[in-house]
Amino acid sequence: MLDYIDFLGLDEDLKVKTLNTADKNKNKIVSLAEKYAKGDNKCLVNQNDLTRLAVVIEALKFTKEQYDALGIDEKIFFDTASDIAIWCENNKNRGLKNYNWLRNHIRCELFRIGRLQFQLYKCNNPTLKYSRLPFDYGENLIYVHIPQGEKLLLDDCIKSLIDAKAFFEKYFPSYSFNYFFCESWLLFGGNKNFMRADSNIIKFSQLFDVAYSLDIDAQAIERIFGKRHLIKSKYPENTTLQSSAKKYIMTGGKLGIGVGTINKNKITDCSGNN
Numbered sequence: 001m002l003d004y005i006d007f008l009g010l011d012e013d014l015k016v017k018t019l020n021t022a023d024k025n026k027n028k029i030v031s032l033a034e035k036y037a038k039g040d041n042k043c044l045v046n047q048n049d050l051t052r053l054a055v056v057i058e059a060l061k062f063t064k065e066q067y068d069a070l071g072i073d074e075k076i077f078f079d080t081a082s083d084i085a086i087w088c089e090n091n092k093n094r095g096l097k098n099y100n101w102l103r104n105h106i107r108c109e110l111f112r113i114g115r116l117q118f119q120l121y122k123c124n125n126p127t128l129k130y131s132r133l134p135f136d137y138g139e140n141l142i143y144v145h146i147p148q149g150e151k152l153l154l155d156d157c158i159k160s161l162i163d164a165k166a167f168f169e170k171y172f173p174s175y176s177f178n179y180f181f182c183e184s185w186l187l188f189g190g191n192k193n194f195m196r197a198d199s200n201i202i203k204f205s206q207l208f209d210v211a212y213s214l215d216i217d218a219q220a221i222e223r224i225f226g227k228r229h230l231i232k233s234k235y236p237e238n239t240t241l242q243s244s245a246k247k248y249i250m251t252g253g254k255l256g257i258g259v260g261t262i263n264k265n266k267i268t269d270c271s272g273n274n
Contacts, residue, residue: 049095114160187258208260
C-alpha cells in the first residue's frame, strides 16, 4: 500500500501520518483510489486532507501501470509525481487540498519533463480571445505549466520544450497539435515595468508569442506575495521581486496574466530573442 510514498520527498512527519491513516483505513483508501484514478474527483470532496493525500498516493499505482504500458521513462513518472509534495508544502504539510489539479497527473494527462510541466489539453475555454490567437476553440494544445520550487533558467526551459515536443511525438503520436499554450502571470506584459529586462521571468516570457494580457492579479499576488493584503503597504519585501512588485502596485501599477503560444514547428528556434 502507498508503494511510492518513499520517492515523493514528503515531509517526514507528514509521511508518517499518511502511512498511519492508510493503515487504519486500508479498504477505504484502496476503494477511493480506484474511483479517483478513473476520474471521480467528487469521491474526495468530504474527505480530510490526510485521507486525500493517501488516496492520491495510492492511485499512483494505476498511473505507473499506464506509464509502463506506454513505455514512458520512470524518471518522468517520479518527476511528475513530485508535484504532490509541492502541494502538500503549500498546505503547510497538513495533507492535500488540491486533489482536483493532481487528477491530471494521475490520469496521465500531465507530465513534468525537465523544468516545465506539459498537459494534453483540448481547448474548451470560452473566455479566451480567439480572434487574437492562432488556434480555435476545441483544438488540441499542449498546455505549459511552471511548477514552483526551482529557478526559471532560460536554458532549462528551452531544453524542457524541446524534450516535450519529442516526448509527445513519441508517446502520443495520434495526438495532433500545433501549439504549446500558456496562461500565466509570468507572461504578463506589465511585468517589464518592474522587472529587469534580463530577469529570468522576462526571458521566459520572450519564448512565447504573447497574444494579450489581462489585469487579473490573483495568480501574481499568490505567487509573489503568498496571499492578498487589503492594505497594499502590508505586502512583504523579503525578496527583490517582492520589493519591486510592491513599489509598482503602490504607485498604481497593475499585475495580471498573459496568454501566449509557441508554434511547435519553431520549438528548436526558441532562444529568447524573438
